Amino acid sequence: MTQPAARIVKRETHSSRAPLSVVVAVLVTLLAVYGLLEAILRAVGQPPWLVDPVTAARRLAALPEGTSPVLLGTIGVLLFLLGLICLGHAVLPGRRARHTIADPRVAIVVDDEVIASALARRARLAAGVTREQVMVVVSARAVQVNVRPTSGIRLDESRIRAAVEAELAQMALEPDPAVTVRLSTSGVIGV
Amino acid sequence: MNGTPRGLNRALLAIAGLVLVALGTGLAVLAWVPAVALRWQDWAGPQVAGLSALAARTRLAPGAGSWIWLVVAACLLVLVIAMVAWVANQGKGRTNILFQRDGAADDDGAAGTVVLSSAIAEQSLKAALLERGDLLGVSVTSYDFRGQAAVRVRVLPRQGVAPHEVAADIASLVEAMDTLLGVQVPVLLSLGSGPRSRFTKAERVR
Numbered sequence: 001m002t003q004p005a006a007r008i009v010k011r012e013t014h015s016s017r018a019p020l021s022v023v024v025a026v027l028v029t030l031l032a033v034y035g036l037l038e039a040i041l042r043a044v045g046q047p048p049w050l051v052d053p054v055t056a057a058r059r060l061a062a063l064p065e066g067t068s069p070v071l072l073g074t075i076g077v078l079l080f081l082l083g084l085i086c087l088g089h090a091v092l093p094g095r096r097a098r099h100t101i102a103d104p105r106v107a108i109v110v111d112d113e114v115i116a117s118a119l120a121r122r123a124r125l126a127a128g129v130t131r132e133q134v135m136v137v138v139s140a141r142a143v144q145v146n147v148r149p150t151s152g153i154r155l156d157e158s159r160i161r162a163a164v165e166a167e168l169a170q171m172a173l174e175p176d177p178a179v180t181v182r183l184s185t186s187g188v189i190g191v
Numbered sequence: 192m193n194g195t196p197r198g199l200n201r202a203l204l205a206i207a208g209l210v211l212v213a214l215g216t217g218l219a220v221l222a223w224v225p226a227v228a229l230r231w232q233d234w235a236g237p238q239v240a241g242l243s244a245l246a247a248r249t250r251l252a253p254g255a256g257s258w259i260w261l262v263v264a265a266c267l268l269v270l271v272i273a274m275v276a277w278v279a280n281q282g283k284g285r286t287n288i289l290f291q292r293d294g295a296a297d298d299d300g301a302a303g304t305v306v307l308s309s310a311i312a313e314q315s316l317k318a319a320l321l322e323r324g325d326l327l328g329v330s331v332t333s334y335d336f337r338g339q340a341a342v343r344v345r346v347l348p349r350q351g352v353a354p355h356e357v358a359a360d361i362a363s364l365v366e367a368m369d370t371l372l373g374v375q376v377p378v379l380l381s382l383g384s385g386p387r388s389r390f391t392k393a394e395r396v397r
Contacts, residue, residue, distance in 0.1 A: 004336060004377045012381060016193075017200040018281040024207050025274040032274070036267040043251075043260035053260070054243050061235030069222040076218030083211025090205035101355060105369075106362045110354045111383040121351035171355045 005107040012109045015094035024086065095140065099173040112138040115171065119143060119164050123181075126163035127155050133188060143168065143177045151187030193334050194284025203277065286335040289342075290374045309333035312342050312368060312376070319364050320344075325352045341377040347384055354382045 038053055048055075059066060099115060101108040120136040123145050127134070137144040145164055149155045161181045168179065221228050249257040290307040313331040320329040328347040333340055348357055358380060365378050 004339065004341065005379075008336065008341065008377060008379050011197070012379060014197075016195040016197050016281075017204060018195050021200040021204060022278050022281060024204060025278045028207070029271050029274040032267045032270045036264050036271065039260045039264040039267065043256040043258070043264065045256050053263070054239070054246065057239045057242060061239045062232060063218075063221050063235075064225075064228045065232075073219045073222035076215045076220075076222060078215065079211050079218065080215030083208045083213075083215055086204045086208030086211060088208075090201045090208055101358055103358065103362050105375075106358070106365050106378045106380050108358045108362075108380045109382070110358075111381075113384040114348055114352075114354050114382050117350045117384070118353045167353070171353070 009100050009107045009109060012107075013096055013098050013100065015096055017089050017094065020086070020089050097139075099140075099175070099177075101172060102174060110171075110173070115143075115173070118171075119145065119167055122163050122167045123147065123160050126160045128153075129155075138177065141175055141177050143179045145179065145181045146184065147181065148184040149187045151189045153187075155183055157181050157183055193282050195281050199277070199280075284334045284336070286333050286340050289333060289340045289376060290372070307372060307374070309340065309342075311372065315368060315371070316342070316344060316364065320346060320361070323360075325349050325357065336377065339377065341379065343379045343381065345381045345383060348382060350384075357382060 034050075035053075038048055038051070041048055042053055064072060097112040098109045099112065101110060116136040116138040119138070120131075120134045123136065124131060124134045127147055127149070129147065129150060133148045133150070135146045137146070143164065145160065147155060147160060161179055164179050164181070168177065221231060246257040246259055249259055251258055287309045288306055289309045289312055290305075292305045294301055294303045294305060313333060316331045317329055320326060320331075326346050326348055328345075330345045332343050332345075334343060335341075344361060346357065346361070348354065361380050365380075369375050
């Protein structure tokens with residue numbers, strides 16, 4: 001794959017962190033606009049809207065006085081957790097639930113949900129059951145096929161596995177997931 | 192593949208996270224450790240006294256405030272502008288020029304410019320893909336990716352459609368477009384199933 005295509009695929013399979021960035025930017029903007037209002041009111045000698053900056057600083061400096069320690073500590077823990085969320089978004093890789101398909105011309109990314117529905121269809125045809133009896137879970141390196149057999153009809157696990165693996169081999173996904181097939185011990189009736 | 196500044200996003204989120212973690216730890220320690228609370232009051236009290244003394248000394252006119260509030264206001268204004276710029280940079284980068292080449296006089300005797308609009312690629316691909324029955328939705332957009340136009344094709348196949356077959360068909364369409372246009376632009380094909388896929392890690396489909 002060429003250089004820009006590899007970069008494009010990397011960007012498509014990882015989160016851009018745009019939503020949380022917008023939330024943080026809007027919150028910081030609101031705080032800053034409020035501070036701006038109070039600072040200008042103070043500069044032109046008008047009475048403050050909610051609290052005068054110097055009074056606010058005085059209250060901050062006197063801090064555990066004037067509030068209950070439980071409230072202050074709770075606010076502290078809450079801010080700490082929000083900070084951890086932001087730090088986690090900044091540091092973690094943020095992989096999205098997508099696989100890539102190698103192609104000489106086009107950079108291709110596929111949502112895992114599309115892969116799952118294609119594999120579910122193939123497993124359903126191989127097992128000869130209805131749509132409701134097959135559930136496929138796709139993650140980065142594993143595909144789990146859960147089949148509930150029709151009561152009284154024995155299913156061949158190796159046939160289902162072979163069909164799903166053949167379909168996966170045709171897809172040639174990157175990274176290549178491993179297949180596990182689980183037949184439910186209880187069957188369904190009335191399908 | 193749009194122009195979202197991902198490195199900047201992560202850097203600013205890291206700064207915001209560190210500030211929040213520091214603030215939260217500080218407040219919790221103030222609330223629950225009396226020795227630290229005493230030291231904080233001893234340190235911060237004189238600082239605030241110094242600040243209000245400075246504000247009183249630098250009064251602009253009797254009855255008006257000090258100019259340090261104007262300095263504070265200016266800093267906050269800069270912060271607001273920076274935040275608005277940050278938000279405005281998310282998701283930008285659309286382009287409507289697919290390819291541009293300046294003709295030279297020694298090339299074919301004519302000096303001029305050849306410009307291919309993005310609409311050529313977008314509309315031809317979209318028209319070809321909308322005919323297919325196994326796709327629920329098609330959108331084709333062009334982005335400016337590091338100084339070069341790139342086309343993003345997003346298709347939403349029906350449930351159970353094999354993605355590699357759709358991908359192979361679209362790849363051959365793209366090759367046909369290459370011969371039609373005479374230029375090769377990077378193409379991204381994204382197969383998805385709507386906005387639901389964004390909120391879950393493992394995909395469950397019956």
